[in-house]
Amino acid sequence: MTIVLKPIRPKKISEEIVEQIKGLISNGDLKPGDRVPSERELASMLGVSRPSVREAIMVLSAMGFLEARQGGGTFVRALTETSIMDPLAKLVEKKDPELLRSLVEVRMGLESWSAFLAAQRADDDDLAELRRIYAVMEKQAARGGWDSTVDAEFHYAITAASHNSLQMHVLDSIHSIFHATIQVALMEFYQEEGHIQKLLTHHREIMEAIAAHEPELARQKMMEHLALVEDKMAQLLNDKDK
Amino acid sequence: MTIVLKPIRPKKISEEIVEQIKGLISNGDLKPGDRVPSERELASMLGVSRPSVREAIMVLSAMGFLEARQGGGTFVRALTETSIMDPLAKLVEKKDPELLRSLVEVRMGLESWSAFLAAQRADDDDLAELRRIYAVMEKQAARGGWDSTVDAEFHYAITAASHNSLQMHVLDSIHSIFHATIQVALMEFYQEEGHIQKLLTHHREIMEAIAAHEPELARQKMMEHLALVEDKMAQLLNDKDK
């Protein structure tokens, strides 16, 4: 039997202060716009040194709860002002080309694996859902349009068909970052003449491979599809560099 | 026309440090588990005072990028540990067989993808590292032993050879959960007579495929290897059910 005991973490003073102030904010003693006591005051109130208070304020600022203005004071910020982004998203937000490439690549690996699994396990319900979404896609494509929302739905349905909750969760996280960063930029490429038909063909082939329960084929088709996406993104990045 | 000019914010030097370190993490110079230079070192490197460095580290810790241990040092955390894995790790804690199966499966997808990428990009340094670890593995196997730590090292080196920092972080998170749950339980199977030689062969084949820069072969060999692991785990779960 494996004994798993959680590591004891000595609580740092600054963390304790963070908790307290966060408590004051959450229960309404400190409202947005309020000015929190100065660092020196807080330090003497809490009976700790100023650096400790300062570290706590730093953390709270990084979390978006407080905002410090030199000479002015420290104020409580409205929580809606700052969208609390996931650590991953925060890392990618600066649009480093190398990172975006990594992101698309990771997605490629996960999605092709989803397609593989889906081709092994998709039941009638899964296939019906895929066909429904594809029909919508086809109709829009006939009018020369391409809705990235429907596109995302399609890919999500595939992962759902993998019947693996963890895979769904992980891929969903990657997906959300993908949408928040490059999806929009890729839209113009999607709209280009000829691309829509190619995309439609890709999705149909993927769907058919899954329906035929051919894992390797499904994986390969998904790879081809996402390779195109990666290629487009590479072009986009190169244009920017110029 | 609404003129939106962003208020000029005097950049604090701690924020500058945060940016720099975040950059090092995102482009892979700092990998999960790596040890960051000590506060005093960083301070002298950057030409700033220690409190400034300290505040930066505080912020990064609060964001989940770093983890500081008193007396030990400051280490890079896998990015997905908090955003994706926290809820997941709790789910897997209860050892739901279905979830464990999912975990191994996700790992299989990610690892085979890593092997694929590694076979495309591994340079001489990567290959040298792989060969070094394999040599250790071989020596231990000759004495009838199998060290799961070295095993993990091998797989980690493969992901490192993929030269994709995001892939490294995602897989590292999955790995940590894997170790916390079933790795230990699988040990007894590893130790069985005949298995060690088979495992050794698997790793050698994977390594050779990567060295030969044959992505598809590397992927396939990795799949075969992890399929064995999955098989063993299935046996283990069935035994428990009885």
Added chain:
DNA sequence: ACTCGTAATTTGGTATGACCAATTTTCTAA
């Protein structure tokens, strides 16, 4: 009495140095 500019005060930002506590490493003795 009001306005405006300037000086004094307040407040956050940075730096230095010191000491403590936990950890890791190194060394030593059995």
Added chain:
DNA sequence: TTAGAAAATTGGTCATACCAAATTACGAGT
């Protein structure tokens, strides 16, 4: 070779001083 102790390393906390920006208070000029 190994186990335990000493030393070095590293994060955690504190005290203090000074700088820079913002606020406030004050006083001269209208």
